[in-house]
Amino acid sequence: MTLPSFDLSGKVCFITGTTSGLGRQFALCMSEAGAKVVITGRRKERLEALAEEIRAAGGTAHPIAFDVTDLDAAAAAVTEAEEKVGPIWCLVNNSGVTIMKAAQKHTQDDYDAVMDTNLRAPFYLSQEVAKRMIDRGAPGRIINISSMHADVELKGGITYCMSKAAVAMMTQCMALEWARYGIRVNALCPGYIRTEINSEYYDSEKGQQDIKGWPMRRIGKDTDLNGMLLLLASEAGDFVTGSALKIDDGQSLGF
Numbered sequence: 001m002t003l004p005s006f007d008l009s010g011k012v013c014f015i016t017g018t019t020s021g022l023g024r025q026f027a028l029c030m031s032e033a034g035a036k037v038v039i040t041g042r043r044k045e046r047l048e049a050l051a052e053e054i055r056a057a058g059g060t061a062h063p064i065a066f067d068v069t070d071l072d073a074a075a076a077a078v079t080e081a082e083e084k085v086g087p088i089w090c091l092v093n094n095s096g097v098t099i100m101k102a103a104q105k106h107t108q109d110d111y112d113a114v115m116d117t118n119l120r121a122p123f124y125l126s127q128e129v130a131k132r133m134i135d136r137g138a139p140g141r142i143i144n145i146s147s148m149h150a151d152v153e154l155k156g157g158i159t160y161c162m163s164k165a166a167v168a169m170m171t172q173c174m175a176l177e178w179a180r181y182g183i184r185v186n187a188l189c190p191g192y193i194r195t196e197i198n199s200e201y202y203d204s205e206k207g208q209q210d211i212k213g214w215p216m217r218r219i220g221k222d223t224d225l226n227g228m229l230l231l232l233a234s235e236a237g238d239f240v241t242g243s244a245l246k247i248d249d250g251q252s253l254g255f
Contacts, residue, residue, distance in 0.1 A: 004236035009034030012086045013233065014078070014129065016068050016121075017095035019046035021195035022145065025222035026092055026229060031059035033230055035090070038081040040064045060085075068095045068121035078128050090141040090233045091129045093122035093167075098160040111159055118163035123170060126185070130178055139182030143232050144171050146187040148248040164189075168244040175242030184241040186232045191248025193220040215250040224249075 013030045017023035019041035031037045031054045039047055039054075039061055047063035054061035062085045066073040082088060097117045099110045126142050133140040147164040154161050168187050175185040192214075194202055201207045202219055211219050228247055231237045246252065 004234075006230040006234045006236050007034055008090075008230070008234055010036065011089035011233075012036045012038065012081065013090040013092065014038040014040070014081055014088045015092040015094060016040050016125070018050060019043040021197060022190070022193065022222055022225065023092075023094040024050060025225070026094060027054065027061070029223075029226045029229060030090075030092075030233065031057070031061065033234070035233075036060040036062070036085050038062050038064060038077075038085055038088075040066060040068075040077060041095075042067050068125065069116045071121075071124050074121065074125050075128050078125070078132070082132065087136065087138060088129050088132065088140065090143065091126060092143045092145070092229075092233075093125060094145045095121060096145065096163075098157055100156040100160075102156060103158045106159055114159040114163055118160070119166050119170070122167060126170075126174060130174070130181075130183055133183055134178075134181045137181075139184075141233050141237075142174065142183065142185040143229065144168075144185070144187040146171070146189045146244055148189050148191045148246050148252045150187075150189055150244065152252045171244055172242045179241060184232075184237065186237070186240055186242070187244040188225060188228060188232070189244050189246040189248070190225060191220060191246075191251035193222055193224065195222065215253055218249065220247075220249055 013035040015026050018027045018039040027037045027039045039050055041047055044065040051061040051063045064077045066077050099114055122144055144167050146167040149161045150164040150168040171185050171187040
């Protein structure tokens with residue numbers, strides 16, 4: 001029996017939102033699997049530091065600073081990546097924001113800020129990358145980062161939940177339309193993962209109470225997504241497309 005390979009040697013992976021949190025870990029993980037990673041985000045100094053870390057470990061990293069909500073800048077970033085690193089094999093749409101407010105208090109600006117980052121940006125970036133894959137007749141991968149809150153309500157997080165539910169459906173529609181071109185489109189739907197943004201809360205008494213209410217009584221680590229990320233990005237995932245895979249350690253059970 002030949003076991004499936006998670007090897008990404010020589011493949012170009014374009015990842016958004018890599019200046020912190022999950023995106024940063026995705027870049028490290030894919031680089032360790034052999035990928036040439038294009039790391040993106042708004043904070044140039046953090047991108048440069050991550051690129052140096054990856055290079056020091058023997059990997060290849062190309063940083064591009066841009067805002068995913070700027071569609072012209074996003075298209076230009078894809079062009080730069082393909083000209084300087086090579087044809088994109090895998091796009092990881094990771095950038096995301098949330099604004100926590102009661103539904104009746106969300107403003108138009110709040111709504112636009114969440115939807116522009118969480119939904120509009122990955123739609124058009126996926127479109128940009130897919131067009132190039134189709135034009136050159138090459139297969140590829142698109143991985144959208146949704147959330148367990150795509151189908152589990154979150155009090156105060158209405159626009160976040162709406163955007164992530166839309167990303168899950170967008171994933172299925174893209175997978176259906178682009179299957180004929182060999183482009184596999186899937187979504188990861190993580191539960192609660194400790195990052196620099198939420199670590200203070202989960203160290204608090206209230207945060208600890210939340211954790212004790214989950215079935216496994218623990219919060220996830222950013223590395224807990226590595227296996228599923230590599231499955232979807234590599235040839236090991238050749239029979240997976242149109243899936244929204246919940247990875248939450250059972251946190252959503254009993255909601």
